[in-house]
Amino acid sequence: MLQTRPVSGAPKPYTFPKPQRLRVGGGTVLAIDVPGQQFAAVRLVQPSGGITEPLDRMGVATLTGESLEDGVTGDSSLAPALERHGAEWVARVTWDSFVTGVDAPISRIADATKLFAEAVRTPALRPDDVLRRRDQLLERFWLEASMASTLATRAIGGQLFTGRYATPLNGGPVRLQSVTPELVADFHSHSVAAVAGTLVVVGDLTGVDLAELGATVFGDASDVPAPTPSAPDSAPGELPRIVVLDRPGSVQSALILAHRAPSRSEIDLPRADGMSDVLGGMFTSRLNNELRERLGYTYGVGCRFDLRRDSGVFLVSTQVEAPTTAHSITATLAQIEKLQADGVTDAELSAVRESNTVGLPVTYSTARSLAAALVESVVHDLPEDHVDRLRAGFERVTADDLTQAARDYLHPRESVVIVAGDASQIEGELREVGHGPVVVHDPETLWA
Incomplete structure (x- = not known):
């Protein structure tokens, strides 16, 4: 028997939940308690994005982000270790940030966060793994660039900007090819391992010790501010x-x-x-x-x-x-x-x-x-x-x-x-x- 379609009512007002903020060591924990949300999102935000890269190391941030997934023992060891806790690794490098983290059940959040923190602070970064990741990025670059829309999008930076923005975030095929395992290790040491950052935690936080999570992730890392923004120069050429x-x-x-x-x-x-x-x-x-x-x-x-x-x-x-x-x-x-x-x-x-x-x-x-x-x-x-x-x-x-x-x-x-x-x-x-x-x-x- 067909039922009468319900009548839509007036939209309900929405207010974004107010986050908790606490200082832990050199970092800050920013958390939202969502009662009943048993799957948590944990994110570490660091100001080590692509715009911080020297021009002779373009692509090192992206390659470092990819290489962290090889974990503390190498050879893609992080994902299976997290899977034992029902957790999933997250990594995203942008122009302005280096974001890593896990999605995990609240009941396993401490164990999953510990594995994630080890991968961020003390990864193996074996040269063979880094070179494998670099080759994968290079292959992916040309595979994606075979799509006309991706090719056109990646050309925007070189038409509008000089400096770092003129080359794609991942360094492009030539620049990325010159990024060595030694450069990745150096970038990681100074721009990731040594930087505390901000830890974002969202989920049902009943019984979750946020200070302990922060201490696990931050360790003895320092508070490093984001670089002061400075507008880049425009690319040469007649407009339009x-x-x-x-x-x-x-x-x-x-x-x-x-x-x-x-x-x-x-x-x-x-x-x-x-x-x-x-x-x-x-x-x-x-x-x-x-x-x-x-x-x-x-x-x-x-x-x-x-x-x-x-x-x-x-x-x-x-x-x-x-x-x-x-x-x-x-x-x-x-x-x-x-x-x-x-x-x-x-x-x-x-x-x-x-x-x-x-x-x-x-x-x-x-x-x-x-x-x-x-x-x-x-x-x-x-x-x-x-x-x-x-x-x-x-x-x-x-x-x-x-x-x-x-x-x-x-x-x-x-x-x-x-x-x-x-x-x-x-x-x-x-x-x-x-x-x-x-x-x-x-x-x-x-x-x-």
Whole structure:
């Protein structure tokens, strides 16, 4: 017998849980008690990200993060040791952070954290293991770069920045090849083992000794502050411009329109993200409606901000059929111009508010998602209630705010359009787009 569909009620207000904070040795423990959550997320956040690498050691942070999984005895020993406690290793290196940790049952959190701490502080780092991990990263680099969208994304840094950001986070194939086991050991000793960091713990913390967990992870490591942000220089070259990464025979083109943006601390996130949602961040966005629904050029298009401590990037990305490449660019530019000129509608404003507020209880329903929010607050020096502040910002943002954000944060005449596709098919029409000069590159020479 069919039942009557329930009627949805008004959205319930959401407040992000208030974390506990305590100092343990040289580090800080930041914890959220979630009664009933029997699977915990434990994360160690250290300021040893890719931006801290010397230019002659690019990729050493990523390779070190990969090598820690070989554990204290080497040969990928950490994962099976953790599995005996129902735990899983976590490692993620970003431009601004070196994050490691475990997801584990609360009943085994002490044992799992001890294994994780040993792997971080005293890994074997056997030369053979490090070289094996390096070879795997190199193989993965070219495997992933065989996808046009990944290739185009990895080219953004070299088109917008000089210095470290000009090379991919993992160092790229040439730089990474020169990272030796000795350099990994040195980076680990000075930037990981000796740095206390912040320990994030989320789960049902009844009976959990947070001070003991902190002492296990921090040991005698020191309190090392994150480097002071300093905006990187821009890459040389005329703006705007179009860069073609030649992929002979490709029947599709991967498109990215990218330009520099403010850093995480400098941007008004509700205004910026709300505007980005209207342009290309939601399925009902203007770019998706134009390129997918009306023109039928793509399965989907998106845009977002990639925000770091010292700078940021705004990018629009999609994949289209090769013959539609040039028109896809002009259509995208036209939608940006229209948004800046005509502004945001009330219906779009309503969609932005609902998208960024109604679903928060689901967004932060797991230990992992709560831990991720705390990690972000540590990396970017955000207040502990930054999630609540974001929610409040979205609740009070207006259509005029989003319109002004489009004018403040979108700079198409300062952008680079990167196209991964068959230059012989598309170069001529791209020169007629009027978006600056067109330069063609062999992808294999990009990071040489």
